[in-house]
Amino acid sequence: MELITDVLIIGTGVAGLYSALNLSDNLNVVMISKGRKDECNTALAQGGISVARGYTDIDLFTEDTLKAGKYENDIDAVKVLVEESIDNISALCKLGVDFERDIEGLCFTREGAHSINRIVYYKDITGKRVEEILLNKVKSKNNITIYENCELVEILKNNNMCTGAICIKDNEQIDIHAKVSILATGGIGGIFKNSTNQRIITGDGISIAIRNNIKVKNLDYIQFHPTAFFDESLNSRKFLISESIRGEGGKLINNRGERFVDELLSRDIVTKHICEEKIKTNSKNVYLDVSFMSKDFLLKRFPNIYEECLKNGVDICKEPIPVSPAQHYFMGGIDVNLYGQTSMSNLYAFGEVSCTGVHGANRLASNSLLEGLVFSRRGAEKINKEIKSMQVKITKPEKIQCTLDYYKNLNRDVLINTLCKLRGDIRNELVTC
Structure with missing residues (x-):
């Protein structure tokens, strides 16, 4: 043809x-x-x-x-x-x-x-x-x-x-x-x-x-985004947790609940800190916490993220989101x-x-x-x-x-x-x- x-x-x-x-x-x-x-x-x-x-x-x-x-x-x-x-x-x-x-x-x-x-x-x-x-x-x-x-x-x-x-x-x-x-x-x-x-x-x-x-x-x-929803499956698309969540005040914490980085640094620097924190705490992921924000605000501003996280067993209004870096952009x-x-x-x-x-x-x-x-x-x-x-x-x-x-x-x-x-x-x- x-x-x-x-x-x-x-x-x-x-x-x-x-x-x-x-x-x-x-x-x-x-x-x-x-x-x-x-x-x-x-x-x-x-x-x-x-x-x-x-x-x-x-x-x-x-x-x-x-x-x-x-x-x-x-x-x-x-x-x-x-x-x-x-x-x-x-x-x-x-x-x-x-x-x-x-x-x-x-x-x-x-x-x-x-x-x-x-x-x-x-x-x-x-x-x-x-x-x-x-x-x-x-x-x-x-x-x-x-x-x-x-x-x-x-x-x-x-x-x-x-x-x-x-x-x-x-x-x-x-x-x-x-x-x-x-x-x-x-x-x-x-x-x-x-x-x-x-x-x-x-x-x-x-x-x-x-x-x-x-x-x-x-x-x-090659750019790695610092906050993709963490799951242990391989060869599957990772759900992005938008950087705008951090722009609206979301906090990155380790598995002890401690904040460890300025969330609004550039992506490569935040990714580096997350990787170092995972090694330091012997964990596979860190967490992005927005549970201290108003539920009404979260549902209006981030409806897609709320629904997708809920499908994966995480209510972002009540608990932090497990996240880890993933390849994102070239x-x-x-x-x-x-x-x-x-x-x-x-x-x-x-x-x-x-x-x-x-x-x-x-x-x-x-x-x-x-x-x-x-x-x-x-x-x-x-x-x-x-x-x-x-x-x-x-x-x-x-x-x-x-x-x-x-x-x-x-x-x-x-x-x-x-x-x-x-x-x-x-x-x-x-x-x-």
Whole structure:
């Protein structure tokens, strides 16, 4: 089967959907999703989205992002992120995202390493709400077609130009030829034993980039979230206990009930302290306590966390939540410029699969969805300007002889072997080596 389109978008999370919505309506767009179209990490994001609190906050927001990233960030990328944050949050509001408000306007919460409250949110399911609204907007577009359960196995290329992708759906090979292709395939959490990510997010875009000599960057920068709900099962997605709980006053305590860390330090530092505390107290986890807060407040502010913890036998209104670090985010990825362009012509990468350099060595809380918004819109606008002069170049691939499982294993092994060479200390955290 063959498809010909103007733009191919691989991935249906915030970066893929928002780029689609910012492309011209006169372009034919094909989107593919590895699983269900809403089966992405965007839908799992709880805390919210960072945004500058007016232009007077730009310098402080920039400094908070740089400090969290150990000053290894790309300063130009950080400036773009911060300066364009207000416009993109306004655009989401116009699309119908109903962030929490009071009589003064948008409500703002705070998370670790932020100097002030600057995070907009929807209850404790911000990502799910954003995903729902963007997906509904995309589905209403006549120029956009989405294929679910359609798995990318290789890109099509002509020398150093991407001309589309080879996918498999229902055991059938589909060759999609496109003027421009966008990788929005997400991070790497599915290759870790303990991760807050969807299990199908296994770094496919990054693996394919490595196999095709597309430039990658900072592959050793992997973030562990300090507070995932602790359970002893392996190879299952860990339920995230949002950092916004600590932003609202939640306390981290050890198994003796003692507080041991400033909860609003950056994620890497809090994670380090938790790991040290587990060793010191000979325990498998620590606890996040919010039981001293009003039940009415907890049920209104964190309804999803309350329900999920209750399903696992913990009433957060009465007892502390067992937590432990889990892999959460990938700061590295495919090296891109400020418009999401990769080192291969006509190939863009947006969201967690990309490395804009905005996060440096450690991502500041709630900057992930913002990055996906800011740079996918910039990229889409650039595509709109340049695609008129492009033509679809039909690259005829040979019939794939291998199974889908072969490509899944190939991509996983390429990524795992690469990561282990860079970060031998994570070897035991991975599903297989």
